[in-house]
Amino acid sequence: MMSKIIVRGGKKLSGRVRIHGAKNAVLPIIAASILGSEGESVIHDAPPLDDVNVINKVLESLGIEVEYKDESIRVNARRIQTCEASYELVRKMRASFLVMGPLLTRMGHARISLPGGCAIGTRPIDQHLKGFEAMGANIELGQGYIEARINGKLKGAKIYLDVASVGATENIMMAATLAEGTTLIENAAKEPEIVDLANYLNAMGAKIRGAGTGLIRIDGVERLKGAVHTVIPDRIEAGTYMIAAAITRSDLYIEGAIADHLRPVISKMQEMGVQINEDENGLRVYADRPLRSVDVKTLPYPGFPTDMQSQMMALLLVAEGTGIVTETVFENRFMHVEQMANMNAQIKVEGRTAVVSGGNRLKGAKVCASDLRAGAALILAALAADGDTEITGLQHIDRGYVNITEKLALLGADIQRVPLEVIELEEEDDALPLFAVQPSLA
Ligand SMILES: CC(=O)N[C@H]1[C@@H](OP(=O)(O)OP(=O)(O)OC[C@H]2O[C@@H](n3ccc(=O)[nH]c3=O)[C@H](O)[C@@H]2O)O[C@H](CO)[C@@H](O)[C@@H]1O
Numbered sequence: 001m002m003s004k005i006i007v008r009g010g011k012k013l014s015g016r017v018r019i020h021g022a023k024n025a026v027l028p029i030i031a032a033s034i035l036g037s038e039g040e041s042v043i044h045d046a047p048p049l050d051d052v053n054v055i056n057k058v059l060e061s062l063g064i065e066v067e068y069k070d071e072s073i074r075v076n077a078r079r080i081q082t083c084e085a086s087y088e089l090v091r092k093m094r095a096s097f098l099v100m101g102p103l104l105t106r107m108g109h110a111r112i113s114l115p116g117g118c119a120i121g122t123r124p125i126d127q128h129l130k131g132f133e134a135m136g137a138n139i140e141l142g143q144g145y146i147e148a149r150i151n152g153k154l155k156g157a158k159i160y161l162d163v164a165s166v167g168a169t170e171n172i173m174m175a176a177t178l179a180e181g182t183t184l185i186e187n188a189a190k191e192p193e194i195v196d197l198a199n200y201l202n203a204m205g206a207k208i209r210g211a212g213t214g215l216i217r218i219d220g221v222e223r224l225k226g227a228v229h230t231v232i233p234d235r236i237e238a239g240t241y242m243i244a245a246a247i248t249r250s251d252l253y254i255e256g257a258i259a260d261h262l263r264p265v266i267s268k269m270q271e272m273g274v275q276i277n278e279d280e281n282g283l284r285v286y287a288d289r290p291l292r293s294v295d296v297k298t299l300p301y302p303g304f305p306t307d308m309q310s311q312m313m314a315l316l317l318v319a320e321g322t323g324i325v326t327e328t329v330f331e332n333r334f335m336h337v338e339q340m341a342n343m344n345a346q347i348k349v350e351g352r353t354a355v356v357s358g359g360n361r362l363k364g365a366k367v368c369a370s371d372l373r374a375g376a377a378l379i380l381a382a383l384a385a386d387g388d389t390e391i392t393g394l395q396h397i398d399r400g401y402v403n404i405t406e407k408l409a410l411l412g413a414d415i416q417r418v419p420l421e422v423i424e425l426e427e428e429d430d431a432l433p434l435f436a437v438q439p440s441l442a
């Protein structure tokens with residue numbers, strides 16, 4: 001049922017919020033279970049999200065047994081019936097493309113639909129393909145599908161990534177686990193989710209060293225078997241609730257947040273005047289004084305995460321002074337700006353830079369989420385706005401936040417999710433698509 005979120009702003013929040021497992025860790029980990037030709041994998045703390053259901057469906061479409069209950073996923077990948085992932089599934093979520101590496105290296109063949117260009121940028125996959133080719137795969141593109149084949153086994157290679165791509169690092173790392181010899185990934189992405197994936201692969205029997213640094217070394221092994229793994233907490237979900245505390249001038253405890261994964265977010269928020277106390281179980285975040293604007297530039301980890309850029313922009317809107325936000329990771333990730341402007345925000349975009357003028361009272365409005373984090377940022381802005389905000393486009397938010405309405409309501413927010421009226425549904429049809437139609441290779 002299509003629905004909308006209605007927020008009446010101005011409420012203080014208090015209490016504790018539990019952070020779920022990381023979406024961006026669990027997706028590659030589920031894809032990696034394809035590599036287990038013996039035994040079964042059990043993946044704990046798998047967040048109940050639409051994206052997780054999609055990747056599970058991709059695995060099932062390959063003939064793999066997947067059972068998802070109580071935030072744990074059991075995967076039996078002993079038998080694989082087909083090596084093809086269809087457009088219907090891959091178009092729903094780019095991360096489905098992460099099944100390419102595991103399938104190719106285990107089965108010698110994979111045919112995966114090209115992932116569509118997401119709303120936040122063109123998002124090519126050239127670095128993934130460059131890695132597979134360097135390892136000896138033959139890659140062909142036809143009818144919207146990428147088909148990769150190998151004769152015998154993939155061969156270890158030295159691969160320099162032109163951009164420190166998270167997805168390419170993961171896909172190549174997975175492919176290299178069963179390759180002949182040693183693979184070196186240079187200029188590898190260093191995100192915590194890469195480390196989590198490497199830990200899982202090593203538990204399956206892989207030999208990976210250096211994950212979390214710019215140089216990852218993978219010594220190929222004969223076979224991998226299922227393993228038990230617990231997914232790391234979602235640093236982006238945690239960061240989003242940290243901003244919820246600050247934007248409402250409240251005091252929240254973010255249970256399960258790992259401070260080390262959130263360094264750039266913590267330090268920027270502290271620079272603004274937000275108080276943050278760390279302990280081994282999470283973070284206490286409170287804001288009891290006026291906030292100052294700061295400049296923010298997104299960068300690959302350990303820089304400020306692009307997945308927190310829109311939420312941070314919402315916080316800058318309630319700070320004193322002007323902040324400059326520079327997005328260097330994706331070329332089109334300011335789609336929340338127009339929606340925020342409907343809420344009386346003053347933001348000027350020029351290319352990859354947004355100049356955010358703080359201090360204007362935000363006003364409730366009807367807005368639409370163009371993508372996942374844009375949606376989260378609109379909810380955050382709504383918590384601080386005068387009057388009611390109605391947010392549609394919730395299919396994006398449901399990709400990445402477990403029960404965000406319920407979690408915020410439990411903290412004291414005036415927020416509810418209600419079904420869309422028929423007339424609004426017609427308007428929704430004209431809203432932004434989940435993915436742009438044009439797929440891109442390079
Ligand atoms: C499921 C998942 O984990 N998603 C995250 C992952 O996405 P994803 O893995 O897609 O992001 P990448 O790190 O690959 O993309 C970063 C940049 O590299 C470019 N690029 C990427 C691959 C490639 O072959 N060629 C190329 O040019 C992209 O267009 C983009 O500009 O990391 C992003 C960057 O932290 C996050 O925003 C996403 O939330």
Ligand SMILES: C=C(OP(=O)(O)O)C(=O)O
Nearest residue numbers: 094095118307372373400
């Ligand atoms: C952009 C994101 O995800 P994806 O790469 O799956 O689109 C995100 O998590 O913010």
